[in-house]
Amino acid sequence: MADNSVKPACKYGIKCYRQNQAHKDQFSHPPKDRPKDDDDDRRSKSPQPPAKKQKPSTPSPPESDSDADDEKRSDGVNETKSKSDDENRSEDEDKEGSENDEEEDSKSEKNDAVAEIESNSNGSNGSSKNDTATDEATDEPSSTTAEPVGVRCSEFIKENFDKGPHAQRAEHKKLLESPADFISSKFLVKMPNDFYAFWEFCEAESKNNAKPEALFKKFGLSLVGPFDVLAKKFDNVDPFEPGDYLRHWRFYYDPPEFQTLLVKDKSGIHYGYWRDEPSGECLIARNDATKNCEFDFIADNMFGAVLYILEKDIRLSPFNRPAALALKKSIENFAHRKQIPLKTFSAKLKARNLKTVCKTFHKAGLAVPYNRKTEVGYRQLGESDANLKKILSKFTEAKGDKTLITAAMDKLQPLITAANIACDESDFGTAVELGTDLFCFGEPELHSDALQLLVTGYKLVNKPQFIAIIKAHLENRTKGYTGLSILDSVKRSDVPDSTK
Incomplete structure (x- = not known):
């Protein structure tokens, strides 16, 4: 030293x-x-630092008194x-x-x-370090030192989830007065303007007291998720547990960045908003949960998404083709009147792709803060996607055998350790990438490792909403396309009780 x-x-x-x-x-x-x-x-x-050496001066002839005075002044x-x-x-x-x-x-x-x-995380494979961040402010007068990211995330979780039943009921009743506030409080995300404009369109197109959420039933499509709030389906039910709202219409492979809005009946095909930030810009993505974890981007707003679906995802027959053509025309006219763009998707997708640092198993790409000049924020995993899938397949082949699971973990642990080291060196995106890949692989044996990595990564990139979502999802992760709505088994208080 x-x-x-x-x-x-x-x-x-x-x-x-x-x-x-x-x-x-x-x-x-x-x-x-x-x-x-x-x-x-x-x-x-x-x-x-030492002063520069002065060059030696050459001898000069004797000077007069006035010259000497001038020299003194010059020397001074x-x-x-x-x-x-x-x-x-x-x-x-x-x-x-x-x-x-x-x-x-x-x-x-x-x-x-x-x-x-690392000291506060509850991940099963994470080991706490002795050194913890302190909350003391510096004495720098020119700026106010912000709280560590982990502290802000912890306060967010406490504020949104550590509430008693009475407080939840009072909050529930108050929030119902504003659908936007209800959605941001319960689903922890902010809805873009096209979401509310699309509901306005559905209301305008619904005739003879028809329900707006059923406008697309003739094509085998249903509006779900946050649209249930606009349809007032939560108005006359008791509050759910906070995690239930976050699991509402969440399919097996849906990462925290995705939120379901529209489902194709009796299938795993569903569409929804993809957000890289909880309150950021959205694109519309599509996934078939019965096939794999991969997502495709199809539009940049709900109007463009429905036009895409009617053109490419729905089998039209002579019976519903005229209705589809009329609906497409109505969508285009409404979007034009409301100045909602229908031809900006390609440019927005290209702009987002420039922000992604890797593809991940879901193929939608991962966008995390990354400085390309200093290369701080993300580093590549030590294995290719193909090799990582081979390692993870050992957990599936183990079929619960503890010896085989231990052998498989011996292969995976170096990658988990490397991701945690990357976090120590400010490359937080690496933990998010590996955690996302473990989640997308879908093996329940990997849930605890995926959770530990994602909690760490999301905290350090300051996305506490995504932490809450992934925790709630992994607590009750459901395969298939049935039983995904928390409203399915609810007894509504506005229905008369025949026993009274």
Whole structure:
């Protein structure tokens, strides 16, 4: 370790809370019991860069008294200039040291957040580290230090889920007054404008007291999920548990980024919003849960999605073809009146693809914060998708045999360890990628490992909503396409009781 006397002083002095050893090796720190004044004195006495050597001066002839006075004045100016130059060089060195300090602090903040996640995470395969992030603020006056990401995520989970039954009922009744608030509170996502505009279209097209959510029944399609809120199906039922809302119409392979809106009756084909951020822009994706975990993007709003479905996903007969053509025309006219674009999908999909760092098993791609210049935020897994699937297939072949499962885990564990190390070094996207792949593979034996990786990754990229969704889903992950609605077995309070 370098001697403290030759290291630049840490700009936070005695108030520095960094525990990172690399930071301690690079910057000197005063003893904890040293008064602040001593710390300031020590900082001011930090080694200064040596002044540049002066060129030797050539002998000059004797000067007159006036010349001597001029030389004295000149020497005074030169001395002042030399001091100024030294001070400027010193300021440059201090500025450079400060910038290095800030860069190290930034890395240390991320490492502290990682330590907090690993110490608080309940993942079955995650081991807690001794070092945890502290919540002490720095003494930097120019900016307010934000709480560590893990703390913000923990507060989000507590605020949204740690409520008693009475508080839940009161909140439920209040939220029903605003469908948008109900959806954001219960489903933890924000709906885009086209969602509400599409419901307005369905209401306008529903004649003779027909239900808007049944507008597409003649084509074997049903509006579900958050559309159930607009259809007032939650108005006269008791509150559900928080996790139930997050599982509402969630198919087996639906990752947290996906939310079902439309289903094809009696099949695993379903369509919905894909969000890379809980409150970000949406694209419409499609999956057949009875086949595999792969998703395809088909549109950038609900109007474009239904046009796609009517053209490519529905078998039209002489009986329903005229209705389909009329509906398509109505959609185009309504979208034109409301200035809803129908030809921007390709450009939006291309823009999103530029933000993705890898494909993952679901083929929709993973978009996480990533600096392409510094290559910080994501690193590739040590195995290709094909090799990873071979490793994971061993869990399926084990069929519950503990010896075979242990042997399979011996092959997988190095990848999990590598993903956790990547998080320690600020490449948080790697944990999200591996966790997503384990989830998409679908083997129940991998659920705990997928959860540990996704909880860690989503916390560090600040997506606590996705943590809540994946936890709720893995608590009761259902195959097939039946029993996915939490409203199926509910007794509505507005139905008269014949026993009274």
